[in-house]
Amino acid sequence: MAYEVGDRIISKKPHACGGNEWMVIRTGADIKIKCLKCGKALFLSIDETKKITKKYTGGGERNV
Numbered sequence: 595m596a597y598e599v600g601d602r603i604i605s606k607k608p609h610a611c612g613g614n615e616w617m618v619i620r621t622g623a624d625i626k627i628k629c630l631k632c633g634k635a636l637f638l639s640i641d642e643t644k645k646i647t648k649k650y651t652g653g654g655e656r657n658v
């Protein structure tokens with residue numbers, strides 16, 4: 595599974611702000627995701643990102 599900028603992730607556990615929807619804002623060796631509720635961004639490894647992902651929705655640069 596390849597993450598693309600603009601893709602949406604629903605996390606298994608909610609963020610500290612209560613939101614559980616994230617947008618991928620940078621990809622590479624690490625993935626940067628931004629909480630869509632509070633706007634806080636964090637870096638995760640690809641493995642960590644996969645681990646927290648409950649639902650993954652494309653819709654970024656890649657057409658799904």
Ligand SMILES: [Zn+2]
Nearest residue numbers: 609611629632
């Ligand atoms: Zn948040």
